[in-house]
Amino acid sequence: MQKEIELAVSPDLILDEAAILHMGAKKLGVAVSRIGGIHIRKRSIDGRSRQVVYRLRVIFYIDESPTPFTYTSNLKQVKDAKPVIIIGAGPAGLFAAYRCLERGLKPIVLERGKAVQDRRRDLARINREGVVNPESNYCFGEGGAGTYSDGKLYTRSDKRGDVQKVLSIFVEHGADEDILVNARPHIGTNKLPHIIQLMRERIVEQGGEVHFDAKVIDILTSSGQATGVKLADGATINASNIIVATGHSARDIFYLFRDKGWLLEAKPFALGVRIEHPQYIVDSAQYHCVERHENLPPAYYSLVEQVDGRGVFSFCMCPGGIIAPCATDQEEIVVNGWSPSKRNNPHANSGTVTQINLEDIPAAINNPFALLEFQQAVEQKAFQAGGGALVAPAQRMVDFVEGRLSNDLPNHSYKPGTKSVELKEVLPDFVHKALQGALPRFGKKMKGYYTNEAILVGVESRTSSPLRIPRNKDSLQHPQVAGLYPCAEGAGYAGGIVSAAIDGMNCIDAIN
Structure with missing residues (x-):
């Protein structure tokens, strides 16, 4: 007999299968000796309260042994096929x-x-x-x-x-x-x-x-x-x-x-910057701690805000990650993010973008390429601002919001290098104003987010295709x-x- 239940497990016990087995046996009202094994079907982290817990959906095998996971594709030999x-x-x-x-x-x-x-x-x-x-x-x-x-x-x-x-x-x-x-x-x-x-x-x-x-x-x-x-x-x-x-x-x-x-046809896409924080700031905010528990992974976040009717949101958040140069041609700057499997780098980055709609670029109504050309122009402008060799224009977060050039830039993961620039000179005005309005509000939602320890690197522009x-x-x-x-x-x-x-x-x- 199989029974699936939900358990809340502290980080201290998440690796202790015997403890999870006993918790489940108690909740099910059966003797531990009757449980032949368990299978964790789903695992998530719940940081909504001060005590962070793992929430598990666990299948308990009562009076029977668990069935091991196997998956084998049914593939055909197709050398001479259509x-x-x-x-x-x-x-x-x-x-x-x-x-x-x-x-x-x-x-x-x-x-x-x-x-x-x-x-x-x-x-x-x-x-x-x-x-x-x-x-x-x-x-x-x-x-x-x-x-x-x-x-x-x-x-x-x-x-x-x-x-x-x-x-x-x-x-x-x-x-x-x-x-x-x-x-x-x-x-x-x-x-x-x-x-x-x-x-x-x-x-x-x-x-x-x-x-x-x-x-x-x-x-x-x-x-x-x-x-x-x-x-x-x-x-x-x-x-x-x-x-x-x-x-x-x-x-x-x-x-x-x-x-x-x-x-x-022209298709809306999103454009903005990639924002990088020290990972410990994100961990502290999301896990309500000074130091992350060893059994918790580097924390992520997902933020969204409306600024004068325009949505600003985090995108492709990379805990313990790297900002990467993702241009596909010379004389353009495009940034993205990635993480290794252990997510063990000291920084956390996320695209932070706003939607670019057809009405933002009136030519897009009759020209399917108008948004692509707009995207390309911003990428080329970022390249020029950086000065070449994929050096990216960048600014500290509070400096960006308060409208001043950063005297220096914090340590970051973007290997080709950055140049201190006022990003309002790179970003379209409506994108700049939307980000400028959203970042302090993000700081009210997530403790420590709004800080000059964070760096904004431009531009995050390949969130999706600008054509369909x-x-x-x-x-x-x-x-x-x-x-x-x-x-x-x-x-x-x-x-x-x-x-x-x-x-x-x-x-x-x-x-x-």
């Missing part, structure tokens, strides 16, 4: 390819960047020299932006597809089983590359293909039907089904659609091109690793 071209090897592309193996379709994955291990050298050069390879960077390459954006797997996409399946596939390829349990699952940027590599190897073993340095420069059609793609090296690959999973930064794909006269590639609701195909499936973040239909993975699988399931 081909599906997948443009992009990010989360959407990889999971689309994986779903092909389950469906008996042959995935042909075309990635403009490099394999994950080769990609590391280009990332090192970005951090060390401030030099961006437009085809191999934090956004382009095996695993896409997801490989180097922390590996956070928290999502609200349950209605879009099977979240647990996505997590289970990650576990099957080496992720810790804790991601199946934790309320805010996280793999870590240090572990993701190996997991991604194993997924690719499995795809190839089953007869799929994965090609790197394979930039698609044209999508071929005949009488409104997709027929294949042309690569930068002149090669063509034929298939009647094409998944476009190129991510939010592949601007050339948007221009390709424009040149072909295919429908595009339309698709039919039922068939998921582009309304003008049969067999062409706009997919995930780059097409405007997902945000984050899990939702992108789900969208990739859904697009494969839409193929007849």
Whole structure:
């Protein structure tokens, strides 16, 4: 017999399975000797009161033994099967390819960047020299932006597809089983590359293909039907089904659609800065302590505020993390954040942004590219303010709000370096004013947040795609091109690793 109950467990006892067993036996009113084992199904941290506790959903096995977790995909050999071209090897592309193996379709994955291990050298050069390879960077390459954006797997996409399946596939390829349990699952940027590599190897073993340095420069059609793609090296690959999973930064794909006269539309996105605090400030505020308990992870936060009718919110919060340079071309500054699996760096960072709506940029009503051009202009302005070599414009938090140049900047994690700048000279006026109004209010919600120990680094601009590639609701195909499936973040239909993975699988399931 199995019984599932909720328990509140102190950090002192969270690693003590015997204590949890006794707590559950008491709550269930059964003898400890009758319990054959337990399985923690969900785990979250509750810091709402002064006493921080773990909240567990635990299955107790009474008069029986627990069933161990196993997950094995049912994959088919697809070497000679019907081909599906997948443009992009990010989360959407990889999971689309994986779903092909389950469906008996042959995935042909075309990635403009490099394999994950080769990609590391280009990332090192970005951090060390401030030099961006437009085809191999934090956004382009095996695993896409997801490989180097922390590996956070928290999502609200349950209605879009099977979240647990996505997590289970990650576990099957080496992720810790804790991601199946934790309320805010996280793999870590240090572990993701190996997991991604194993997924690719499995795809190839089953007869799929994965090609790197394979930039698609044209999508071929005949009488409104997709027929294949042309690569930068002149090669063509034929298939009647094409998944476009190129991510939010592949601007050339948007221009390709424009040149072909295919429908595009402007889409709201968010823009702001990345804010970094010493991690101990976040721990102290969230755990109500001077020093974080050894059994508690580095704390995170989620903040939102309305300023004159405009929402300002934290985004992609990285406890124990690093601010990373995520530009995809020369002469632009884009920042993002990531964390290693242990989240053991001394800083915590989060994107802090406000929504950019079509009405903010009136040209967007008639020009699908207006928001992309606006985004690009801000990134270029940030580059100019920093002075080159990916040095980012930055300012202390209180100085930013009170409108003064910072005399110096605190220690931070952004490796290419920062330059003290008044960020109002970089950010659009309405973005600057919204952030300026929100930060003191965040400080009232979270003790210690509003401080000059925090640094604002500009700009956080790639929160999502500024364009959407339309698709039919039922068939998921582009309304003008049969067999062409706009997919995930780059097409405007997902945000984050899990939702992108789900969208990739859904697009494969839409193929007849």
